[in-house]
Amino acid sequence: MKKLGMIIAVIIVVLLLVGCSTATQEPAADTSGDTVVAEDTPEEAAAPEMAEGEKTFADLTVGYAQIGAESEWRTANTASIKEEADKLGVTLKFSDAQQKQENQIAAMRSYIAEGVDVIGFSPVVETGWETVMQEAKDAGIPVIMVDRRADVPRELYATYLGSDFVEEGKKAGDEMNNLLPDGGKIVELVGTVGSAPANDRYSGFRETLNDNIEIIDSQSGDFTRAKGKEVMEAFLKNYGDEITGLYAHNDDMAIGAIQAIEEYGLNPGTDIKIVSIDAVRGAFEAMIDGKLNVTVECNPLLGPQFYDLALRAVNGEELPEWVPSEESVYYPDNAAELLPERQY
Numbered sequence: 001m002k003k004l005g006m007i008i009a010v011i012i013v014v015l016l017l018v019g020c021s022t023a024t025q026e027p028a029a030d031t032s033g034d035t036v037v038a039e040d041t042p043e044e045a046a047a048p049e050m051a052e053g054e055k056t057f058a059d060l061t062v063g064y065a066q067i068g069a070e071s072e073w074r075t076a077n078t079a080s081i082k083e084e085a086d087k088l089g090v091t092l093k094f095s096d097a098q099q100k101q102e103n104q105i106a107a108m109r110s111y112i113a114e115g116v117d118v119i120g121f122s123p124v125v126e127t128g129w130e131t132v133m134q135e136a137k138d139a140g141i142p143v144i145m146v147d148r149r150a151d152v153p154r155e156l157y158a159t160y161l162g163s164d165f166v167e168e169g170k171k172a173g174d175e176m177n178n179l180l181p182d183g184g185k186i187v188e189l190v191g192t193v194g195s196a197p198a199n200d201r202y203s204g205f206r207e208t209l210n211d212n213i214e215i216i217d218s219q220s221g222d223f224t225r226a227k228g229k230e231v232m233e234a235f236l237k238n239y240g241d242e243i244t245g246l247y248a249h250n251d252d253m254a255i256g257a258i259q260a261i262e263e264y265g266l267n268p269g270t271d272i273k274i275v276s277i278d279a280v281r282g283a284f285e286a287m288i289d290g291k292l293n294v295t296v297e298c299n300p301l302l303g304p305q306f307y308d309l310a311l312r313a314v315n316g317e318e319l320p321e322w323v324p325s326e327e328s329v330y331y332p333d334n335a336a337e338l339l340p341e342r343q344y
Helices: 002-039 042-051 072-088 101-114 130-138 165-179 196-208 225-242 251-264 281-288 303-314 332-341
Strands: 061-066 091-096 118-121 143-146 159-162 184-190 213-220 245-248 273-278 294-297 322-324
Touching: 061 072, 061 101, 072 091, 072 251, 072 303, 091 101, 101 118, 101 130, 118 303, 130 143, 143 303, 159 303, 165 196, 165 245, 165 273, 165 294, 184 196, 184 225, 184 251, 196 213, 213 225, 225 251, 245 251, 251 273, 251 281, 281 294, 281 332
Parallel strands: 061 091, 061 118, 118 143, 143 159, 159 322, 184 213, 184 245, 245 273, 273 294
Antiparallel strands: none
């Protein structure tokens, strides 16, 4: 009987221990359940629903119709577009139009046929784009103009990303006034005829230029270094020592002109004051050498802003008509200090 009593006592103890173990596991199961409920709160559950259907950078296929590679500025602009696509995982279809509008239009039509998500392009000239941009609109493909504008109705493009070329021209005019306070005779190297920067830098410059400064000749250097040198040689042949200043619509033309001035036997930056636009590394080097007096910045590193706008357009966001870039004016006195920081 004593043995039977001991066995019964052991069984009771075991049953009590099992009961305690079961009781301690139940709250753990409840706690786990509470965690699941907490993760599924209305606020947190709403986020993925809001993002549903929206594209990410990795989903984007972008067609980009570039003008060409006419200058240091354009080379830096192209690098920014390509490098940012790689960084973000964007599929980029890129074409170089070699300064020809018909090549850009052909590239844009190929992008439309391929069904890209967005088309970006820098119009080589302002006119002649309405038909192809209407085709893109009909296909439901947003178009973003980068660096240069096209003369088209507002409804044909998502936005324009770039500089205020008129303001750049005004800044250049102010700087020429400072360099020639007693007046003088200057020549002008104009960019590609019919392009937005050429048109606007031409008119902006004249808005601020003092009356005692006379523009004795104005010719296109097509934004290239070689053409800038060629036209400056003609200016010097025709006017020689009469020329006291040069306004170039970009740095590459100014650098070509500097070569022509030196070959003619004059000192660029001293005998002929020079103001140009872009602020590329070559301009900083020329300022350090005392051959260029001022460069007005036009920022080419537009890749990050472009893809941000492209994604917003594809996801249905209404964009402003114009997204301007911030820019400065640079002088010889701090060119050496700033040159190492320049990315283009």
